[in-house]
Amino acid sequence: MSVNTTGLISTMGVGGSTPEQELAKLSDMTQGVEGISAQEYRARIDKAQQLMRQQGIAAIYLNAGTNLYYFTGTRWYASERMVGAILPAEGELEYIAPAFELDTLKGYMVIEGRVNCWHEDESPYGLFVQRLGELGISQGKLAMDESAAFFIFDGVRQLAPAFEFVNGKTVTAACRMIKSETELALLQRAKDMTLEVHKAAARILHEGITVGEVESFIHQAHKAVGAPAGSYFCIVLFGEDSAYPHGVKSPKALELNDTVLIDTGCQLHGYNSDITRTYVYGTPSERQRQLWQLEQDAQLAAFEAAKVGAPCSSVDRAARDVLEQAGFGPGYDLPGLPHRTGHGIGLDIHEWPYLVLNDHTPLAPGMCFSNEPMLCVPGEFGVRHEDHFYMTQSGPKWFTQPAHSIDNPFGY
Helix, strand or coil, X not given: CCECCCCCCCCCCCXXXXXXXXXXXXXXXXXXXXXXXXXXXXXXXXXXXXHHHHHCEEEEEEECCHHHHXXXXXXXXXXXXXXXXXXXXXXXXXXXXXXXXXXXXXXXXXXXXXXXXXXXXXXXXXXHHHHHHHCCCCCEEEEECCCCCHHHHHHHHHHCCCEEEEECHXXXXXXXXXXXXXXXXXXXXXXXXXXXXXXXXXXXXXXXXXXXXXXXXHHHHHHHCCCCCCCCEEEEEEHHHHHCCCCCCCCCCCCCCEEEEEEEECEECCEECCEEEEEEECCCCHHHHHHHHHHHHHHHHHHHHCCCCCEHHHHHHHHHHHHHHCCCCCCCCCCECCCCCEEECCCCCCEEEEECCCCCCECCCCCEEEECCCEEECCCEEECCEEEEEEECCEEEECCCCCCCCCCCCCC
16 A cells, blocks of 8 residues: 655655656667677687687587577577587587477577487487597596586586596686676666666655565566566565565565665676665665665775776675774674675676685676675665676776765665
């Protein structure tokens, strides 16, 4: 039930509208955006093969999912059947798939290649090993996609004991963590779309609105701005529930002066947005103001610590120091920041590298990260400001500007 709270909502841009009014204002934001070209996919394959030769890897298996999509443009989802690509260190990329999927698979291909087909009563693992042998690869290092299910790895291993099996991450992650200009443009537009959805979602809030109603609106709003599948994910939390980073089993409806935490995103040509905004529906208390600002101080400290050549861990350390100096933590203890400061983002919403104390990967131009050192106070509320940045030669640059203030989160 909607309750009239006119005059009680001091936060700018929050409340006062309806889903119908807000959806009518939104329009497709994807014009002029191009996906990844066949030329760029081929360049990715070339880079992977160069890394394989440097590491002494004879071949790599790329499983259905984002690694297959990244290197070939073939979008196929992992299942109980082996579908993927065989990439030798020298030579052409090939595919392996069930025979009954051949024509469908060809329809999704951007980079064409021989398709090695197996029937339902045959072993795909045997076919895989047989084809490697035909390519002159019967021993040495065989890299397996780190996202491949264990049954695929085990099936191949049982039939090819002469191989030294290694983690394909040294190839896949090394390629994917450095984004091209086209990838950066896709990420930028996806994030621009989600930020507009956030603004619209804030305006439909009213006392009594449920989490489900807000999530449904955000899904429709993402479609309205041009994301065909709508929301890729959505977390909506009110009041004390906001202290739990990924939500609670039975979320409460919105009450006056609740902390509101909304974390959502969409996909554009497979590339993800992921933005969180936290504000107050009503008039912020001193405690809400204090923790909101402390969270932003931690987020900005993380951004300032992001220097080319510095380890990812130093960014997490900078955010954590701000919170610990204010009496939270220490470390990952509650109340405080219980998770990493950020994650890489691209075709996977969470991908390498990570802004966490045990990731010492040097920051390099082209890397993209979330910046979200959430402050969780169980029994009270939580605050998460999440924006993303990418590294340049001169340092970090924001994809979206951080929240403006607790009184005017969207900077109207």
